[in-house]
Amino acid sequence: MQFNLDPYRKWAWLRQEWVLQGDKEKQRWFDNAQIAVKELWETEYKGRWPVEMLPPPARKERNPDPAFDRQREHKRIRIDAPVSAADLYDQYISTGRLHDEQAGCDEAIAYWLSRYDSQRDFARFALDLFAISL
Incomplete structure (x- = not known):
């Protein structure tokens, strides 16, 4: 099911172009396909190749000022917090499609390759x- 991971189409495009009003067989297939793709993501890919967030290199301060210790600690806590605990698939599917009438498979593949370092498991799933x- 490439359509749902093509950022120019997603499930909305397939529903619009293929699932006809009142065609219960196509609607059932569409619903089952959505469930199967989500299940494949969760069982085979999700969390399998997490991105390692390396801490920035430690910088030595010349003359630390105790008055600013709390501010530095606050900044460090905020930076060290996890980026997002949301499911990448749910997050992706819930966003709108990209609009480019000329976009094709090559553009979709380039889209996922550009996200390989930041969303490795989801990019591998799509690719x-x-x-x-x-």
Whole structure:
């Protein structure tokens, strides 16, 4: 199911172009496909290749000022907090599609390659699905 991971199409495009009003068989297939893709993400990819967030190199302060210790501590706590605990698939699916009438498979693959370092497990999921020829 490449369509749902193509940022120019997502599930909305497939629903609009393929699922016809009143066609219960296509609607059932569409619903099952959404469930199957989500299940595949959760069982085979989610959390499998997490991105390692390396701490920035420690900088030595010349003359530490105790008056600013609390501010420095506050900054460090905020920086060390996890980026997001949200499920990447749910987050992606809930956002709008990118709009580019000329976009095709190459652009979608470039989109996921550009996210490989920041969303490794989700990018691998998308790229693996694009590798399946239809």
